[in-house]
Amino acid sequence: xxxxxxxxxxxxxxxxxxRWAAAVSSFKVNLVLVGRAEGRRLNQKFRGxxxxxxxxxxxxxxxIVLCDPVIRREARxxxxxxxxxxxxxxxxxILHLRGYDHVTKRQAARxxxxxxxxxxxxxxxxxxxxx
Numbered sequence: 001x002x003x004x005x006x007x008x009x010x011x012x013x014x015x016x017x018x019r020w021a022a023a024v025s026s027f028k029v030n031l032v033l034v035g036r037a038e039g040r041r042l043n044q045k046f047r048g049x050x051x052x053x054x055x056x057x058x059x060x061x062x063x064i065v066l067c068d069p070v071i072r073r074e075a076r077x078x079x080x081x082x083x084x085x086x087x088x089x090x091x092x093x094i095l096h097l098r099g100y101d102h103v104t105k106r107q108a109a110r111x112x113x114x115x116x117x118x119x120x121x122x123x124x125x126x127x128x129x130x131x
């Protein structure tokens with residue numbers, strides 16, 4: 001399920017979000033796109049950080065919260081297409097739901113390899129390569 005709590009203008013289609021999620025997970029995932037204030041509130045409540053973040057994953061509920069203004073800013077700064085960055089963060093969030101993490105270097109390397117593999121299958125370039 002995809003919920004838009006932000007204007008949909010310029011965003012990838014709902015079908016794209018569903019396709020990206022299905023490429024990583026066979027279980028039900030809820031994708032929720034939020035604005036800056038809600039992103040900040042959730043990040044403060046669940047991670048103790050007073051700023052919005054790009055993606056939050058909630059394994060207990062299968063929810064992934066994507067903060068649109070942060071993702072748009074990051075895509076611009078990194079010179080990436082918005083759809084490519086969104087696809088990466090959907091994959092990233094779902095991998096968190098599946099138990100992946102990036103606290104240690106070893107965990108991060110494992111998670112990044114899996115992200116790259118999944119994104120290539122979806123037709124996207126390595127998100128960690130700056131061109």
